[in-house]
Amino acid sequence: MKQPATPNAAEETKAEQNQTGAKQKPKKIPTATELISHYQKRGLEPAEASVKVIEDLQNALVRVVSSSKNNASSKDKLLTDARKIDAVNGRLAVVDAKLETKPGYVETFVLGLASGAALNGVNAVWPHVTRGIGQVWSAVKSGTDPSSAS
Numbered sequence: 001m002k003q004p005a006t007p008n009a010a011e012e013t014k015a016e017q018n019q020t021g022a023k024q025k026p027k028k029i030p031t032a033t034e035l036i037s038h039y040q041k042r043g044l045e046p047a048e049a050s051v052k053v054i055e056d057l058q059n060a061l062v063r064v065v066s067s068s069k070n071n072a073s074s075k076d077k078l079l080t081d082a083r084k085i086d087a088v089n090g091r092l093a094v095v096d097a098k099l100e101t102k103p104g105y106v107e108t109f110v111l112g113l114a115s116g117a118a119l120n121g122v123n124a125v126w127p128h129v130t131r132g133i134g135q136v137w138s139a140v141k142s143g144t145d146p147s148s149a150s
Helices: 007-020 032-041 046-068 074-101 105-144
Strands: none
Touching: 032 046, 032 074, 046 074
């Protein structure tokens, strides 16, 4: 029976991997849609979930900027900050664009009322239009009928 590895052994293997230069896969960053659906699963409304995602992104931006102040020289720091800010800004723009393009409940309800009213209007006018077209057709037909021109 195998003995479980000791915590020190796990630390030693991690240290060996870092020394040998073995690259680990970077953690996959969730998309804005995934973040919103995550908060919706926790019981938040879509608007509240979107606001929560924006708050999380802003907090992440602050953490990234503040953590990079201690790590890099001034030139490297500026480049890293610019890249990180650009990445966060791009994701925030995607979330903002998705929020702006979706109609809310009120807009959807008003569109439904307007389309229902338009459909009722067409239904009310349609018999009169077809009757008028039928009368024009009958008049043209009787006017061009060779048997009626004696």
